[in-house]
Amino acid sequence: MTTAIVPGTFDPITSGHLDIIERAATLFDEVVVGVAASAHKNGTGPLFAAQLRVELICQATAHLPRVRVASFDTLLIDFVRAQKGDVIVKGLRAMTDFELEFQMAALNARMDCEVETLFIMSSPEYMYLSSSAVKEIAALGGSVKGLVPACVEEALLDESR
Ligand code: PNS
Numbered sequence: 188m189t190t191a192i193v194p195g196t197f198d199p200i201t202s203g204h205l206d207i208i209e210r211a212a213t214l215f216d217e218v219v220v221g222v223a224a225s226a227h228k229n230g231t232g233p234l235f236a237a238q239l240r241v242e243l244i245c246q247a248t249a250h251l252p253r254v255r256v257a258s259f260d261t262l263l264i265d266f267v268r269a270q271k272g273d274v275i276v277k278g279l280r281a282m283t284d285f286e287l288e289f290q291m292a293a294l295n296a297r298m299d300c301e302v303e304t305l306f307i308m309s310s311p312e313y314m315y316l317s318s319s320a321v322k323e324i325a326a327l328g329g330s331v332k333g334l335v336p337a338c339v340e341e342a343l344l345d346e347s348r
Contacts, residue, residue, distance in 0.1 A: 191215040191305075192272040194263050196226040198233040199339045200244050201321055203313030207278035210307055212253045219270045220244050222258040234322055234346065247336035263291075264298045272302070279306040280314050 191211050197204060197220070211218045222244065224237035233240070237258045248254045259266035267275060275295060277288060292304035309316075316334055325331050325343040332340060 188216045190217045190272045191274050191276045192219050192267050193276050194221040196223050197240050198318050203316040211276045212251050218254045220256045224258045224260040246338040264295050275304040278309050280309040
């Protein structure tokens with residue numbers, strides 16, 4: 188039984204994240220989506236509370252029986268151990284992702300050499316999609332249809348009301 192951990196901030200989950208989770212679910216016996224609860228990006232806290240991010244991912248992955256979702260507020264490597272994970276799986280988009288992902292994979296390997304990080308190349312249609320871009324489009328009144336699961340579209344609309 189091989190358990191993959193797919194970690195991220197997921198603020199909010201996008202169609203690109205979902206694509207990676209779906210593809211990981213075809214490769215591993217079990218997938219645990221790990222939501223970094225208090226992650227700060229670009230100097231600001233998350234738009235959605237950790238519990239809501241978890242709920243949105245649960246709804247978006249309801250069709251995937253091998254997937255479960257949990258939040259964590261520790262080092263990723265400690266979450267991987269707590270979940271008895273075998274590998275960390277991350278999506279890799281355009282070139283800009285590479286340096287940071289390479290650094291995180293190397294540091295995680297240094298902290299636990301038994302946990303491998305595997306990258307799944309982003310599908311071309313999601314190569315330039317990010318949670319930050321989605322939030323900006325939604326905040327300025329643009330449509331995010333197709334860029335995020337339907338439940339997230341609703342949550343973004345609620346947020347802007
Ligand atoms: O959404 P992201 O930016 O791809 O996710 C980044 C994340 C949450 C995987 C990363 O920030 C992380 O692992 N955070 C947990 C704290 C930690 O372990 N930091 C050291 C990583 S080398």
